[in-house]
Amino acid sequence: MSIALPGPDKVPDGPHRDLLVRLHDLYSQAGKPATRVISKRIDDEKLESVSYETISALLRGDKVPGWARLQSIIVALCRTSVHKVDVSEELVRFNLLWRRFESPQTPPRPAVEPPRAAPVAAAEVVALRAPVVAPRIHGELPPRAALFTGREQLLDTMARQLTEEPEKPLVLFGPIGSGKTQLAAEYARLHRDRYAVTWWVPAVNADQAGESLRDLAGRLGVDLHQAGPYLLIFDGVVSGDVRKLLNTRGGNVIATTRNGGWARDSPHAELEIPDLDPSESAQLLRKLDPRMTRAEMARLAGRYGRSPAGLAEAGRAGELLDGEVAREVRRVHDSLAGDPVLIRLLTLLLGFGPSPVWRWMLRADVNWDVSAGVHRLLRDQAGLGQAMRILAGSGLGRRHPDNEWIEIPAIIRLVLRELLPDADGEVNRHDVVQILVGCDPGHPDDPDKRAEHRAIAPHIRPAALVDTHRPTAYRTIHHQVRFLFLTGDLRAARLLGQEARAALAGQDALAPTDELVLQIKRDLAGTLRADGRYLDAYRLTTETMADVSADTDADLALDLARSWGHDLRIAGEFERAHDLDEQTMRRHTAKYGEHDLRTVASRYNLSVSRRFHGRYADAAAADKLDLDRLRELADPRQVRWANSLAEDLCALGRYREAEELVRPLLGLEPGRQLLRARRTAGIVARRLGRLGHAAEQLGLCYQECVSRLGPDRELTLAAGMSFGNALRELGQFETALHYCTLAVTGYARAMGADNPLVQVARINRAAATLASGESTTEFDEAYGVLADRLGPDHPFTVAAEVNEAPSFARARAVFGAEHPDTLVVAAADDTPGTPGPDEIIATLRRLFGADHPLVTRLSTGMRVPIDVELPSG
Template sequence: MQISRPGDDAVPPGPFRDLVDRLHDLYLLAGGPSARTISSAIFKNRLLEAVSHETYRAALKGTYLLSWPKYLSIVAELNRRTPRPRAEPEILTEFQTLWTLAQQDYRTLRSGRGLPSPPRAENGSRPVRQLPDRNTWFTGRRAALIRLRNAFDQHPTATVVLHGVNGTGKTQLAAEYAYRYPDDYPVTWWIRCASADQARADLTDLATELGLADGDRSLGALKAYLGSPNLPYLLIFDGVEDRQVRGLIPNGGGHVLVTTTDRELAYDTSMIEVEVLDFGPDEAAEFLERRLPESTDSERTEIIELAGRLPLALDIAARIDLETLRDSHAPSGPLVGTVRAVREILSPDHRRILDLFGWFGAAPVPMALLQRDGTVKGRVGEILANPIELRIALRELANYGLVRLGAHQVEMTAPARQALVEIIPAGDAEVAWHHVHEILARTRLGPPGSALAQGYRDIDAHLQPARLVESDNPNAQHLIIDQIRFRALDGDLAGAADLARSAVEQWQRPGSLGPDHELVLRARVELAAALRGLGAYAEARSLASAAVRQLQTSPAYGADHELTLAAEVGAALDLLMMGRYTRAVDAQRKAYERSVAALGSAHPRTVDCRRSLAASLRHAGQYAQAADLDQHDFDRLTASDDAIDAVRVAFALADDLTGLGRFEPALDLLDQYTAKGTRLIGDHDPGVLAAVRTAAAVRRRLGRPGALDELAALHLRCGELLDQAAPQMLAVTLSYANALREAGRTSRAEQLIIDAISAYERRLSDRHPLAVVARVNLAAVHRAQGQWPIARQLGQRAAEQLRRTLGADHPYAIVAAVNHATDLALTGDRAGAVAASRSAYAVADRVLGPEHPDTLAAGTNLALDLVAVGSADEPLRESMLAGWTKLFGEHELVARFARGNRVECDLDPWPM
């Protein structure tokens, strides 16, 4: 839509009006380009000052007088777009003269005639914004965005520093954050920090936009303005390399985000660091799939192998054909020549230190890793063992620009590393490779866990470049196994699977460990576990079953070996994934009993078996037995210092209590330990997310206000973190849909459940209990919509399937049976409804107990069905109302049941 010329009432005649009219004439001559078009074009031209969409419109409408650099940018870009552009110096001189004349007139108009002032953050006027265009190809980075949000929520006045090597997408991440939370910041301003002068110019423009002091006083006025308490703003200082820019960063009531390649910039108590790394494997593949929708999986895999996972490198690779990428993959040109020249003038000792970085990754190498006592041979070992000599060598490399040297780590950029690999002579490369293997092999951190997480993360990026799986050093091989396990615990299941698969393939080769070696079998077990978590159930089952058979029959291991028990637990989990809950319980119980006998009840492997057994019991609906096991661990852990383990067991115990219908104790546990879990392991952890979902679902069942909002927020957050077909995402989706149905938003609930059913069928099968559970909830939606025949048909089929696959005593089958009785009553089969309700109530009372909410639902509906056929049972009705009152207290739900409303049941299934 074309921007209209302002009327005389908005901008009266005079020099300022002349400037606005002349600019509008140029705008029309250029074809009336949109604000987005001009703003984007100006931002891409680094010779011009950035101009936001709002600023461009303000200039054309005469809302206020801009600074001259802003007019220069607009005039230059509009002139370029006219059919016959004028010489740039000529047209800029004309407009600068108009701008000079307009300055005094504008001040007079503002003071004497009421011309609108520039927008200010605190007066509720339109937002002040200057941002680069949003990257439509932005991909992934869900965890990083959440870390940013949490950092600002928890530390409102701190500066958050996004740091990482060039090309990791720090700028894009910062921009995406700003675009995701526009309503939180009346002032959002992008400051380019290629130099301190550039940063000052952009801050001066912000002062002008806010109507603060002119000229040299503007930065002081801006700093005072931004230092006001509780002033919401977001300032993004992009590309901070010059330390002089530090003095320009304000402290006050708003949020400041800094992007930099200088890791040490965040080493300040007032700053919080968030490291931006390469894309993960899944993010890289997703990015290429969006950028190259016609490409095949194999082509995308090859591009990633050639270009790496650096976002900038992938973006460039996506713009050229694959053949060209193959031909030009090896570094060439000035960079290779420069690195070769530097290497040749280094001393032999320093050259050997440089060559090590050809085998480390592009991520920082901790100084502690280089300096740790070990067995590195020769002169390199002597230098590494001497902190002074090592620092001198690294400082020389830093002086030549080959590495970035910090207080605690040293980092070589990916382009420099690629060039180095290109020019190292084969013999020297071989020596450096073995040295790096020796350095990494001595990094035995202990069993993977949260206490050692940073140590594992520090070396993770170096394993693949160093090709550590090819090392015949036993310590290196054990490190690979530990790293596989750590990746899985850290949520990087794809990375765990990749490393495990590489290890199995390498170690099975002739001349290596061989297929029967313990490390090969452990790698297979870990690979199966990672694949299971990724949803590759068929491959996981095949691997786990083969490993169990091999271990059980091997003279070196046998049935009671620790590794055999671990493999059996994995195979039992596969049964659980298949929906064979009873068989899973039997298999887990046998493994647990053998583990207790062989290893003792306190052994870590036995503890794993016990927790897996409790999880299987929970899925099988045997909540009391699961609670006994989890209570045992909970009591033990709360008396120890194992805080994170205590949190996880508390979540499991709360699930057991929820299944038993003991909602209040479950909520007490969840409210207490969810806060601890968020603090200790983060609110993006799968266990924490599951606990939040259980708590919200319980509050919904208790009729507490706010449950729908909790589930809506959780559904959105999980959508940012998880695949849409991930088991946990589907469980959250069903709980959210149940809450939507109760709130009367049945269309949205129906669509969510249909999508979940489709995902369950694709990933599992159409007969899997979780797919059937979703159909039970879909029937409840149809019932709420008044589509009773459809609900009856769908609900009856679901009830029969659950009874056949899980048994009539399973809690899922009980709920389906209660709802089937309701369907019979609603479609006019009163006698059938009585029989179905009587049967459902009897089973629920026997299995769940008389006070369980599902038993109360079955009994309440039975009492109504008996009234409908003239056989009222008043004692039953009174007993049910007493049960509801005990559960809810004085609540509207109890009054509804007393008035004769049926109880609608639904299911919040446990995520796998």
């Protein structure tokens, strides 16, 4: 049964009633639970026990317990409340009320009766009744670092943890220089008003911590838990004997330590302190030098890492490692120098990159050709695990909670390399290379192997595998280039591939025609292509094809042929690409069969070439067959073919069919296929007369392409051109010209000024110019180049031709008699035998409806140019 608030006759106005009213408010928010339930909740939360009888007496106004028990009751009610309650704030409020009750301020009795006072305003009454706060003790904190930067999210996490679970000490842990001490001190500064006491406790051992606590007790004159909410910070904990001093009865406790194992092996709450994030490290470095460039910031962060203390030292000392972090690392090293196992492990780890080195990479069940000392180290896996714990616990690194990996931060590595010169020696380098080669999981096309490739990746370049000049090392490099490409890290794939290519040119262990060399070149070319470096990819693939053996049906030769067709298309050699893809598809079918994944991929490439070659009907027929089969198999690759078929149908003027096909694709996960679908949907909307919607969607698609892919990528350029076409039809000619010009310059920059796609972009720019009422010579100029490069009957060439000199016959022959563009051309052609305006407008009205913009414009005699929408590949 719930307990009602006692009336003023039992608990009159005053400090006791103020506390009781506030308590009953909290009791009501918690749903007025039974006192036995409150007592059990307190026990479950491992707070100081309170009997249900004590709780009942408190709620009835009979008795107010001591602060420690009252705190337990308040915490339990806060956590039971149906509202979101800030436990820490409630504890501060109740502590003030409790202290008023314990030590009421009674004014002295006057000698004579004072005259009746004038009425007092309500605000003044509140001021008169406000409690007098007992003096608080705020101990001295470490000086705030002048370069303290960021850490807002960590500070919020600390506040949330200490509010939600005040009974648990919060242990901050991380290696030397991670900023544990400064973070704890910053928290104390920010939240000192929430505590009656804040006290900094040096805590290398229990004796030192105990002396500090005795000093505090002498200043308080009362037990700490009776002094009100407090915050104790035990800084620099090394030994476990300090744990018995971490008492949270009535307050909060924070401890800092380098030993993550000590933090994790206790019942305390733990928070690992990470490096600064990129924006925080940039902020810190700009405090050092406001004129520092981004390149210099990247160089410093790359060399010294992003630990706050280490980065501050590096920037301030001009790269001289003689600051506090360096001195502490040297001191720890000296303390470990007598243990040969620890020094051997440290030396080995310094040969890897500043990223986690996993235990499975150091497994002992592989017979590596490593030095005798490292072989003994790795054979004793139990000893290896213990050594990892000691190194991390001493502050020289971070380790996995289950000891599955260890990582030495960059600034610490730099100092240790000076102390351990063998880390850069030939023997250690050989050992690291052998380990990386030995744990290479194989070809990364298998998704199950990618986690292992991801673990190896950060160590390949620091270990200088490219300079090893051994086939096994180059095989690992080949797998890594491929892995980085598959996971979208194109920059890393490109850098590693280029370094490997340069190294291969200067060695004689592998011939230029060796399959491994060709595989690295092929994967590098694929990376360059995906990264928008189309001309470089074209040149590299052409070079590699010249080195392929005469066995043109070898697997590698066929793989290269599929890539080469793409490069030829990008180079504007559409007919040559089409002929190569057609031949490659036949060779794939003969070798692998019709349904092999490689054969299906070659058929896809052929369909792309057919679109660029203007053979849209053939592409549509082939894509429809493959899409139907993939749908039957529920193959996820079907979205790629659906996008391709939608583009085929658009090119054929079958817009409603394309719309039906592309609509389900708009729910895809973010990625290239979704961007393709959005672009096609925008084109279809424009062609069907929904101009505002089309421009909006194409604008969003273009911006997303720029953001995800970059401004000079195939799909980005095509989307920007589609956006310009939509703006032209909306009558926004100046903006349309801007985007069409971006396409012209973008194609020239990415694919070369003589690429025919530059001329296609000029057709669309000329259409915008013509629509704005200005004359242009670009149709004629584009026609001359396209006729020469693609032939007079290519659809791109004919688009330029019929815009310059409208010819229904030419449009019908190339686009088809029922294509809407053919009807638009016919409207401007008065040659005998051309359909008249009434017939053209009637046909368009039946196709699109009476309110379609084409119907409106042609019925008023406006000249309407046609444009080109490129395939996206």
